[in-house]
Amino acid sequence: MNKLIMGRYLPGDSLIYHLDPRGKFLLTFYFVGIVFLANNVASYAFLMAFVLFAVYLSKINLGFFIKGLKPIIWLILFTVLLQLFFTPSDHPLWHWGILTLSKEGMVIASYIFIRFILIIFISTLLTLTTTPIEISDSIESILKPLKKVNFPVTQVALMLSIALRFVPLLVDETTKIMDAQRARGVDFGEGGLIKRIKSFVPILIPLFVSSFSIAYDLAIAMESRGYKDGEGRSKYRVLNWEKRDNMTVIFMAAVTIILLLIRSY
Amino acid sequence: MENIISIKNLNYTYPEAKTQAIKDVSLDIKKNQWVSIVGKNGSGKSTLTKLVDGLIEADSGSIEIDGQALSEESIWDIRSKIGIIFQNPDHQFVGATVEDDVAFGLENQGMPKEQMVKEVDHALELVKMADFKNRDPQSLSGGQKQRVAIAGVLATRPQIIIMDESTSMLDPEGRQTVLDLVQDLRAKQDLTILSITHDISETELSQRIVVLNAGRIVEDSDPATIYNLGADLTHFGLEEPFSSELMSQLRGSLELPTGYLNEEELMDKLWKLRSKK
Numbered sequence: 001m002n003k004l005i006m007g008r009y010l011p012g013d014s015l016i017y018h019l020d021p022r023g024k025f026l027l028t029f030y031f032v033g034i035v036f037l038a039n040n041v042a043s044y045a046f047l048m049a050f051v052l053f054a055v056y057l058s059k060i061n062l063g064f065f066i067k068g069l070k071p072i073i074w075l076i077l078f079t080v081l082l083q084l085f086f087t088p089s090d091h092p093l094w095h096w097g098i099l100t101l102s103k104e105g106m107v108i109a110s111y112i113f114i115r116f117i118l119i120i121f122i123s124t125l126l127t128l129t130t131t132p133i134e135i136s137d138s139i140e141s142i143l144k145p146l147k148k149v150n151f152p153v154t155q156v157a158l159m160l161s162i163a164l165r166f167v168p169l170l171v172d173e174t175t176k177i178m179d180a181q182r183a184r185g186v187d188f189g190e191g192g193l194i195k196r197i198k199s200f201v202p203i204l205i206p207l208f209v210s211s212f213s214i215a216y217d218l219a220i221a222m223e224s225r226g227y228k229d230g231e232g233r234s235k236y237r238v239l240n241w242e243k244r245d246n247m248t249v250i251f252m253a254a255v256t257i258i259l260l261l262i263r264s265y
Numbered sequence: 266m267e268n269i270i271s272i273k274n275l276n277y278t279y280p281e282a283k284t285q286a287i288k289d290v291s292l293d294i295k296k297n298q299w300v301s302i303v304g305k306n307g308s309g310k311s312t313l314t315k316l317v318d319g320l321i322e323a324d325s326g327s328i329e330i331d332g333q334a335l336s337e338e339s340i341w342d343i344r345s346k347i348g349i350i351f352q353n354p355d356h357q358f359v360g361a362t363v364e365d366d367v368a369f370g371l372e373n374q375g376m377p378k379e380q381m382v383k384e385v386d387h388a389l390e391l392v393k394m395a396d397f398k399n400r401d402p403q404s405l406s407g408g409q410k411q412r413v414a415i416a417g418v419l420a421t422r423p424q425i426i427i428m429d430e431s432t433s434m435l436d437p438e439g440r441q442t443v444l445d446l447v448q449d450l451r452a453k454q455d456l457t458i459l460s461i462t463h464d465i466s467e468t469e470l471s472q473r474i475v476v477l478n479a480g481r482i483v484e485d486s487d488p489a490t491i492y493n494l495g496a497d498l499t500h501f502g503l504e505e506p507f508s509s510e511l512m513s514q515l516r517g518s519l520e521l522p523t524g525y526l527n528e529e530e531l532m533d534k535l536w537k538l539r540s541k542k
Contacts, residue, residue, distance in 0.1 A: 131361070133362075164361065165360070217351065217356035218356055218359070221349070221351055221357035222369075224318055224348075225348075226341065234371075234374075234376055234377060237365065238378055
C-alpha cells in the first residue's frame with residue numbers, strides 16, 4: 001500500500017535524475033500528448049526508440065518499467081482484445097458471430113498496445129526519478145501565475161507536501177487500528193463484498209479521529225515554529241533550470257518535428 | 266541572574282471545561298537554568314507551556330519572556346525566542362527530509378537560501394545528525410527524530426527550549442541521548458531549558474523542580490529536596506525515585522544516612538557499608 005501511493009521513487013544518479021522536475025513533469029505530459037500523433041509503423045517505432053533511449057539514460061533496470069505495467073495489465077489486455085476482435089473489416093481472416101479477426105484489427109490492436117507501453121514507460125520514468133516532494137515543488141512553480149488571481153499557491157503546495165509526508169504515517173495508523181480490531185475478533189478477509197465493506201467502517205472512523213488529532217498536533221508544532229500564513233516565507237528547496245534542461249526541451253522539439261515528418265497524413 | 270521567564274498570577278480554563286487547568290500560577294525562571302515541571306496527567310503542565318508560547322491565551326495574569334510582555338503584538342517575537350519539542354516525534358515533522366524539516370522554522374522567518382544552508386548544517390552538526398541530512402523521517406528512529414526536532418528548534422537560535430514530554434515516547438537509549446544532548450547544549454549555547462515530564466527519573470539533570478498538581482504549584486525546590494519527599498510524591502501522582510524507595514526499604518535492616526542519594530551515590534554507600542565495620 002505504501003509503495004503504491006508514494007509513487008515508486010527509486011534513489012539513483014543519472015542525467016534524468018538531475019533534470020529540473022518542472023521540465024520532466026511538463027515534458028512527460030507533452031509526450032503523452034504527442035503519442036497520439038503517431039499513426040504508422042515508422043512513427044511508433046521512432047517513439048519506442050525514444051522511450052527506450054530515455055530509459056537507457058536513466059540507468060534504471062528495464063524490469064522496473066515492466067513492473068509499472070502490472071497494475072493495469074488487465075485494462076491493456078481488455079482494450080487490445082476488443083480492438084483485435086471487434087475492428088470491422090471487408091477482408092476478415094476469421095469470422096465467428098460478432099467476432100472478426102482481420103489484418104486491420106491486428107495492426108490497430110498492436111498500435112494500441114504500443115501506445116500503452118509508451119505512456120506507462122514514460123510516466124514510470126517520471127515517478128521513478130522524481131521524488132514526490134519534487135513533483136509537489138514543480139506543481140507549485142507551474143501554478144505560480146495563479147497567484148495573480150489570489151489563488152493561495154504556496155499554501156496549497158505546503159498542504160500537498162504535508163499530505164505526502166503524512167501518507168506513511170496514516171498507513172501505520174490504519175495498520176494499528178486494524179490490528180486492534182483484529183485483536184477483538186474482526187476478520188477483514190471474510191464474508192461477501194457488502195460484509196467486507198461494512199467491516200471497514202470501524203476502521204475509517206477511528207482513522208478520521210486520529211488524523212484530526214495529528215493535524216491538531218502538527219498545527220501547534222508549526223505555529224510554535226513561527227508559521228503564520230505562508231506570506232513572507234523563503235524557500236529552502238529552490239529549483240534550478242539549467243542548460244541541460246534547455247537541451248532537453250530542444251531535443252523534445254526535434255523529436256516532435258521528426259515525428260511530424262514520418263507520420264502519414 | 267536575571268529572569269528569562271516571569272509568570273504572574275496566571276489562570277486558564279479550557280473552553281467548556283468545569284475545572285480550571287491553571288490556578289493562580291506564579292513562577293520566575295532564571296536564565297540558563299534547567300527547570301523541570303512535573304505532575305501527573307491533567308495537572309496542567311502542558312497547558313502551562315502552551316500559555317508561555319502564546320498558543321493559547323490566558324484568562325488572567327501576565328507572562329513576561331526576556332523582559333517582554335506576551336501580547337497579541339509581541340507574540341511572534343516571543344515565539345522566535347522559544348523552541349518547543351513536543352511529545353510525538355511523528356506529529357511535529359513538517360519537512361519531507363531531515364534538512365527540509367530543520368529549515369522549516371528558518372523559512373518562516375524569511376531567511377535567504379544561502380544563509381539557511383549554513384544554519385541547517387550547523388544545527389544538524391550540533392545534534393550530531395549531519396550524516397542523515399537527506400533521509401526521510403520514516404527511516405529514522407524515535408530518538409533520531411527528536412534530535413532532528415531539536416535541530417529544527419536550534420536553527421532559529423532560541424533562548425528557551427521547552428521539552429513537552431519529548432522523551433516519553435522514546436526507548437531508554439533514545440531518551441538518554443536526547444537528555445544528554447540537551448544538557449550539553451544548555452552548557453554550550455546559554456539556553457534555558459524547561460522540561461515537562463511525569464517521569465521523576467528524568468529530572469536528575471535539572472537544577473530546579475516545580476511540582477504541579479491540579480493546576481497549582483505544590484512544590485518548588487532543588488532536586489535533592491524534592492526527591493527527599495519520598496513517598497509523599499505519590500500524592501501528586503508521581504513515582505518515588507527508585508533509589509529513595511530502595512533506601513526506605515533498606516533502612517529497617519541497614520544503617521543509612523537520611524536525605525536523598527541518587528542511584529550511584531547509594532551504590533557507593535552500599536558497598537562501603539561493610540568495609541567500615
